[in-house]
Amino acid sequence: MIIQQISVFLENKAGRAAEITKVLSNEGIDIQSFYIAESSDFGVYRLIVSNVEAAMAALRKAGHAVSLTPVLSVDCPNRPGSLTGILELLASHGLSVDYMYAFIHGDINRAIIRSKDIEACQKVIIGAGIK
Amino acid sequence: MIWNPEKECMSREQLHELQSERLVKIVRHTYDNVPMYRERMNAAGLTPDDIKSIEDISKLPFTTKKDLRDYYPDSLFAVPRSEIVRFHASSGTTGKPIVAGYTAHDVENWSEGTARCLTAYGAGRGDTIQVSYGYGLFTGGLGAHDGATRIGAAVLPTSAGNTSKQLMLMQDLGCTGLCCTPSYALFLAEELEKEGLRDKIQLKFGAFGAEPWTENMRKELESKLGIKAYDIYGLTEISGPGVGGECQCQDGTHLWEDMFYPEIIDPATGEPLPEGKEGELVFTTLDKWGMPMIRYRTRDLTHLNYSQCACGRTMVRMGRILGRSDDMLIVRGVNVFPSQVESILLEIPEFQGQYFITIDRVNNVDTFDIDVELREEFYTDEIAQLHRLRDRLVGRIVSVIGIKPNIHIVEPGSITRSMGKAKHVEDKRKFK
Numbered sequence: 001m002i003i004q005q006i007s008v009f010l011e012n013k014a015g016r017a018a019e020i021t022k023v024l025s026n027e028g029i030d031i032q033s034f035y036i037a038e039s040s041d042f043g044v045y046r047l048i049v050s051n052v053e054a055a056m057a058a059l060r061k062a063g064h065a066v067s068l069t070p071v072l073s074v075d076c077p078n079r080p081g082s083l084t085g086i087l088e089l090l091a092s093h094g095l096s097v098d099y100m101y102a103f104i105h106g107d108i109n110r111a112i113i114r115s116k117d118i119e120a121c122q123k124v125i126i127g128a129g130i131k
Numbered sequence: 132m133i134w135n136p137e138k139e140c141m142s143r144e145q146l147h148e149l150q151s152e153r154l155v156k157i158v159r160h161t162y163d164n165v166p167m168y169r170e171r172m173n174a175a176g177l178t179p180d181d182i183k184s185i186e187d188i189s190k191l192p193f194t195t196k197k198d199l200r201d202y203y204p205d206s207l208f209a210v211p212r213s214e215i216v217r218f219h220a221s222s223g224t225t226g227k228p229i230v231a232g233y234t235a236h237d238v239e240n241w242s243e244g245t246a247r248c249l250t251a252y253g254a255g256r257g258d259t260i261q262v263s264y265g266y267g268l269f270t271g272g273l274g275a276h277d278g279a280t281r282i283g284a285a286v287l288p289t290s291a292g293n294t295s296k297q298l299m300l301m302q303d304l305g306c307t308g309l310c311c312t313p314s315y316a317l318f319l320a321e322e323l324e325k326e327g328l329r330d331k332i333q334l335k336f337g338a339f340g341a342e343p344w345t346e347n348m349r350k351e352l353e354s355k356l357g358i359k360a361y362d363i364y365g366l367t368e369i370s371g372p373g374v375g376g377e378c379q380c381q382d383g384t385h386l387w388e389d390m391f392y393p394e395i396i397d398p399a400t401g402e403p404l405p406e407g408k409e410g411e412l413v414f415t416t417l418d419k420w421g422m423p424m425i426r427y428r429t430r431d432l433t434h435l436n437y438s439q440c441a442c443g444r445t446m447v448r449m450g451r452i453l454g455r456s457d458d459m460l461i462v463r464g465v466n467v468f469p470s471q472v473e474s475i476l477l478e479i480p481e482f483q484g485q486y487f488i489t490i491d492r493v494n495n496v497d498t499f500d501i502d503v504e505l506r507e508e509f510y511t512d513e514i515a516q517l518h519r520l521r522d523r524l525v526g527r528i529v530s531v532i533g534i535k536p537n538i539h540i541v542e543p544g545s546i547t548r549s550m551g552k553a554k555h556v557e558d559k560r561k562f563k
Contacts, residue, residue: 005512007511007512009510009517009540009542009543010542011539011541011542011545037514039514039517039518041539041540041541042517042539042540042541044512044514044517046512063542063543063544064542064543065505065507065510065542065543066510067508067510067511067512069512098513114512
């Protein structure tokens with residue numbers, strides 16, 4: 001399914017990531033998964049959180065540059081080959097992945113996938129009977 | 132050695148006469164041929180008949196860099212376009228450059244000035260002069276080139292860049308003179324040291340200009356390169372390098388007053404200041420016909436010394452440039468105005484108008500860093516898009532200003548806003 005990922009622009013300076021996590025923890029928001037993409041001067045902190053609206057409001061209020069990006073959350077059982085299956089399926093439809101990361105919570109194992117054509121990815125995944 | 136003793140050593144009385152005679156002619160020429168000068172003199176209640184000697188110069192209105200922009204590209208030219216044989220351009224205060232046009236006579240006078248400088252440094256026939264100033268619109272390369280040709284020296288026109296080739300040719304051809312910015316010379320010196328080539332070069336002198344430098348840099352250049360390091364001064368609006376230069380005494384930069392008449396004014400009031408006082412340098416070109424400049428405000432702050440120099444020249448000596456009366460920066464020899472950066476940012480909708488420029492000198496090379504902010508909605512998740520925006524800004528700045536900045540996209544609101552006049556620049560280099 002498509003879910004909303006929060007992207008926060010961060011300069012590469014000591015303590016910047018901690019500012020973000022503090023804003024969220026002060027609001028009682030749980031970070032369920034994250035991924036930091038880094039470049040020479042800046043990074044983009046990508047977050048999947050328990051309450052997207054509250055997190056966006058809190059981060060905006062604290063003056064951060066935030067945006068929402070639709071990403072695909074796909075069931076990816078904890079066994080060899082399951083991620084390969086998903087990626088090969090997307091590739092066979094000519095869909096490329098921009099980036100991805102893992103979401104593991106107890107027994108739940110999901111892959112978070114970002115693609116330019118997220119709607120098409122969702123169709124292919126659902127069509128293959130994957131949740 | 133003196134290139135033109137008749138002029139360079141003429142008595143102050145004779146010089147005064149020559150300056151008066153030339154001023155009368157050039158004022159008449161600009162009044163007759165350039166609408167801006169005519170309108171301004173009319174507005175001041177002046178006609179060319181009111182200008183009888185050099186003393187009358189302070190009656191005339193000033194000319195500024197803004198005028199060169201407003202009358203872009205050639206409305207300040209005072210001759211038909213068919214008389215122009217050369218153009219150069221330098222950066223203006225915004226996106227538009229300023230253009231200078233020269234007649235054959237102007238180019239000849241310019242090289243006369245540069246020839247005087249090079250001769251004062253001890254150069255002549257038999258010397259091989261490496262010109263590492265950029266060739267092109269910038270006046271440095273061709274200006275030094277023409278002067279070196281005029282004195283009968285051999286020119287090695289390496290232009291700027293490609294350091295390893297520069298050093299190889301300097302060594303293999305036994306160059307005896309080097310013309311470039313002092314910071315590039317220091318960079319070359321350190322490379323030579325690293326490669327252990329210090330003893331393989333035959334340099335005797337260096338002609339350094341286009342950016343401010345200090346006595347400490349002189350000492351460093353002289354010891355590292357085993358040369359005498361001399362200042363050369365000039366600006367595109369007045370001609371180019373060779374408006375003045377130091378002599379063997381290294382005690383001030385002689386200005387070629389028979390061609391370029393200097394004044395020092397109070398930058399706030401425009402009033403001429405007494406001899407020796409520090410203020411803004413103003414030039415009137417006394418023998419330049421393509422684009423004459425009447426009382427052009429250089430914005431360079433310095434002082435003038437009219438006492439007789441031990442070298443025998445009678446021409447006035449200018450002290451070191453101590454700063455600017457505007458916000459122009461000179462970075463790697465290139466003029467940079469913060470307002471240029473601002474006007475480029477305003478052209479690109481994704482960027483805010485906020486910026487902060489940091490200039491420093493690392494390993495003798497000027498660094499040029501600009502912090503910028505995006506408009507809120509353009510802080511995207513996509514790193515490649517952020518890089519594209521950054522590269523677009525770099526490309527625009529390179530094409531307008533001529534040097535490449537390091538652009539840093541920073542978080543929104545992180546550039547300090549201030550009430551009143553915002554501080555947009557920190558120059559960490561030490562020139563004093």
